[in-house]
Each structure stands twice: as structure tokens, then as C-alpha cells.
Amino acid sequence: MFDFWIILTACIIAINSSLLGSFLVLRKMSLIGDALSHSVLPGIVIAFLISGEINSFWMLIGASVFGVFAILIIDWLNRFGGFGKDSAIGIIYTLLFAIGIILITSIAKNSDIDVDCVLFGDINTVPLLPKILAIPVPTFNLFIIAVVVILTLLLGLKGFKISTFDKNHAQTLGVSITFWNYLLLGLASVSTVFSFDSVGAIMVIGLIVIPPSFANIITRKLSLFLIISVSFAVSSCILGHCIATYLDIPTVPTIGFLMGLILILTLIFQTFNKNLQQHS
């Protein structure tokens, strides 16, 4: 049962991140995942300072506003402030992350948030946390978020699709690109915040970018893309946890490393195959 909760939590996070990540990667917004995963830290710490617990649902929803706020600033600085897009991302996310770390080490220093778990998360403590309906709180919260994410994507698939692939066509049809853009960013922000204390900042980036990139080198069909992306993420989580328990190393980085390793090996195999075909 212990391992079950860990794997289930990791899988729900994987489903959320890889679904939203698919659209982010297709929109060439991969680095927004990077920016988001770091920028939400002060929001989480402030939510924690106000509510006194790390898994309070509404506080974490509030913290998600920080992610969208960061992206708005990045966008604004890029458009009007004379910063390059790269530089704007680099400056804002490090600034917010630094503020988060300062808050943790000074004001919130007697709390359970510690600096290391900001990076790697603490998924192994999930089964020990208080439970709602016999489900650990983070898993329960993540499950609600997953339902929201999947429903929104299903209902709005057309809108997401058209605003991702054909902006001109979308404008002709009167579809608001801004609306779908911020809906996606808002969901990504909420999902990042809720994943944060389980898997940490770096892993969120991995789960947002690696599964969709894997799907990207396999297929060009959107439905297949989403299916491959999600199944890649979920199977990496299960396999990763098994390997980690077997070798007695931490689960979260093992999943990240495994995903990257599979991706890189696939790329090597593909190039090798291509060369072989060219020669014959």
C-alpha cells in the first residue's frame, strides 16, 4: 500500500504535467515550464505562512496566481521593457525563486518546508500524510486537479488545437488566442503548484517537457501525440519507482533520469536507423 500511494501520486502528476506540457511544447513554450516551476515558490511559501499547512487546497490555488503573475511580468518586460525573451525569463524566475528561498530560510525557518525538498520534493512521505476519504491529502488534491485538467482539455480540445496550430485561422473564426493561452497557463500553474511539494521544481520541468518531446519524435498526429506523451510519462513513473526502490536511490530524480535516458536512446536509435537506410 505504501508504494501504491507513491506510484499513484507520481502517475497523477505525470498525467497532468504531460498533458499540459504537450500543448506547451507544441506552442514552443517549453521554457514557460521552467519559469513556472521556479516562480511559484514564493506563492507556496506565503500560502504556507498564512494557512500553516502545506497542503491546504485554497491556499495552493491562491499560490497558482503567482505563476500566472510571473508569466505576465515576463511577457510585459519582453514586449515593453526592452528585454529579450530569454533574458526576461531568466531574470524574473531567478528573482522570484531567490525571494522564495529567502522567505524559507528567514521567516518560515521553523516550518516543515526545507530548502532541499523545494528541488527534489518529498514523494516518499506522501503515504504518511493525513488522509481524506482514506486518500493522502496531496494525492486527493492532485486527483481533483487531474479531473479539472482532463475535462477542460476534452471540452476545449478544439479551441486548444486551433489556437496552437493555426493562429491565423483561429483569428478568422473569432477564436480568442489570448483566452486559450491564459487558460493553458493557468492550468499549468495550478498543476505545477500542486505537484511542487511531491516532486520538486526540477522534476516538474522534466515531466512537462520530456514526455511531449518523446511523443514529438514519434508522431505528428495530435491524438496519438497526447496518448504517447501520457503513457510514456506514466510508465516512466512506475518503472522509475521500481528501479529506485531496487537500487535504494531517491524516486523522483530516478524518474527524471530514466525519462531522459529513454528519450536520448530513442534519438540515437533513430539516427542510427536513418544512417543505415541511407547507406543501403
Place this chain on the structure above:
Amino acid sequence: MGFWSDFIYFFSFQDTNINNVLIGTSVLGFTCGIVSVLVVLSKKALIVDAISHAVLPGICIGFMFTGVKNPIYLSIGGMAAGAAAVYLVDWISRISRIKKDASIAISLSVLFSFGVILLNIIQHSGNSNQSGLTDFLFGKAATIIESDLYLFLAVFTLVILILTVFYQHLKIALFDAGFAKTIGLSERLSQGLISGLVIISTAVGIQTVGIILMSALLISPASAALFWTNNFKKAILISGSFATLSSVLGVFISFLSADMPTGPWIIVVLSGFALFSAFFSKKGIITKKLRAKMDDSYNLSEKEN
């Protein structure tokens, strides 16, 4: 002790430990400030992120091979891993449909995950030297000692040397890529030089601000400086000064209160400079608005006459 007595104690340079930290962070700050100009002008801002995260496994491998926390071995490991990251990002985006930004994020999370696994293995290996290796994550400015300073100064000299020798080459390559091509300057050389300088300064610079915040030290100073000048040489000097000043203030703030971490404060001050420059410099948003308003009222009064 009140604020002013702290202030006087700090800036009268009577405490050797504080002096070591101050000199160390300033030298590193200046080095990173210089390299920062190359990073921002060549639009490599986010590859820095991949490089700095990649340094973690490099440091771990450096430690595993030698078993001691000698900063030279650790830095060499870090540099090798940084070079691997640059190659990986380049390779992924070259041979597949994956875009450059995605390949940066992939390399970053894979190499960092690998680093965390290695860190965990080292921690469980029972080697008593390993404590303090995690300090690289968020910087360990407060523990800089005299012997570290030689390494920092060596890196500083190396960066200055490379920059002086290839000054014209880099300047032309950064400001006029078309012209550089026409006169046959090697693009590979200039790109390689910039990546090399970034890798060297990252591997050493993480000692002050840590891996996660390192990219700010290589992005913010030049972003701020380029608001004040278009001149390459001036930009380098201003950028270096911003980074040095932020380092000094960061160290001072963490000296004032024991709870305050040095690295994050350096970054907050530095970002403050960058945002201030974006608003109030000659090319800044607010300055432009004010000038536009003044021009308007000038035109109006002229019309009335």
C-alpha cells in the same frame, strides 16, 4: 550592535573571514558580469540554465574520483559536465524535431536528476568528506576561505586574457554577424569561445550563488548594463560593476542578519538593478514616457504661441 556600527565593522575590512568572502564574491561577481555581456548579446541566456544545472553531476563525479572536496577537482568536473550539456542541447535540437528551448529543458532536468542520484549515492557512501557538497545547490559564499581565492583569481585572469586576445573577433561576431561572415571570421570559434567562457565562469561562480540561481548572475548584469550603453567596452565595465556591487551588498545583508542567505540576496539586489535600469535608464520605459510627455507639452505651448 546597531546598523551603523555593523556597517563600519563590515566596511573597515578588519575581519579576515569577511574579507575573504567579500573578495571572493566580488571577484566572481566581476568575472560573471563580464561574461554576462557575451551571454546576453549572443542570446544564449537560457543555455546558461542548462549548463549550471549540469554542473551538479560534474561536481559529484569530480568528488567520487578524488574523494576530497578540492575546489579545483570539483570545478574541473563541473566544467566537463557543462561542456557535455552544451553538446547535448545542440545534438538534440540538431538531429530531431525537438526545438532548442525544449532540448534545453530536457538536458537541464536529465543532468540535474543524474546529479541528485549521484549526490544521494555519495551521501550514503560513508565518506565523511561529503558533508557540504549540497551547499553547491544554493551557494556557500559564507564558507569561502583564502585558498579558494587563488582559484577565483586564476579564473578571473583567464577570462580577462581570453577576452583581450579575442576582443575584436568577439566584438565583430556579436554586433555584426553578417560582416563577420564576409571577412571570414570563424563563427564556430566565437560560439565556442562564448560557451567556453560561460562554462568556466559557471563552474566556479556557483560557489557564491549556487546552481539554481547561477543563470541570474550571467543574465541580469548585462541586461542591466545594456540599458545604459551601446558600447561594448563600457557595457563590460558597467556589467561587471553591477555584479560586484550586488555581491558586496548581498554579503553585507547576510552579515547583518544570520538568517539571511547570501546567494539569494545577491540575486535579489542584482535583479533590482536590472529592473531599475529597465525603468529609469536613458532607454527605460518611464524615462521614455516622461520625455514623450515633456515633448507633448512643449509642442502644445509652441502651438499656443
